[in-house]
Amino acid sequence: MSHLVRFSISLEEALLQKFDHHINEQKYKNRSEAIRDLIREKLVKKEWAENEKVAGTITLVYSHHKRGLVQKLTSLQHDYHHMIISTQHIHLDHDNCMEVIITHGKARSLEQLADKLKTVKGIKYGNLAMATYGRELI
Numbered sequence: 001m002s003h004l005v006r007f008s009i010s011l012e013e014a015l016l017q018k019f020d021h022h023i024n025e026q027k028y029k030n031r032s033e034a035i036r037d038l039i040r041e042k043l044v045k046k047e048w049a050e051n052e053k054v055a056g057t058i059t060l061v062y063s064h065h066k067r068g069l070v071q072k073l074t075s076l077q078h079d080y081h082h083m084i085i086s087t088q089h090i091h092l093d094h095d096n097c098m099e100v101i102i103t104h105g106k107a108r109s110l111e112q113l114a115d116k117l118k119t120v121k122g123i124k125y126g127n128l129a130m131a132t133y134g135r136e137l138i
């Protein structure tokens with residue numbers, strides 16, 4: 001089990017004020033909690049940069065009336081079936097759909113899949129949210 005270590009940080013007062021303003025907006029209880037999250041965020045970004053095995057979600061918004069679009073999305077997801085854990089389809093309104101694809105695998109492959117899906121003709125919004133297996137995090 002890891003134990004807590006205290007350390008002090010020196011930084012410019014103006015920068016600290018900006019940080020405190022930011023963490024107040026984010027509703028952090030204290031600076032330690034905010035700094036822990038910054039470190040975790042950096043470590044997750046590093047996992048992605050180093051092409052580690054990661055997890056993530058791809059969100060797509062599109063109109064299902066667009067000719068050929070649904071077939072193309074399905075075909076692409078079958079090409080990457082080994083990386084897709086689950087796909088949820090939500091009918092947002094009469095025309096628009098949202099699809100949330102939960103994926104895992106090598107970071108580059110996830111980015112490649114997300115890029116292919118996002119650039120399908122007719123996609124109104126596409127986003128890849130980086131996540132992690134959490135093994136390196138505490």
Ligand code: NI
Nearest residue numbers: 064090091097
């Ligand atoms: Ni739909």
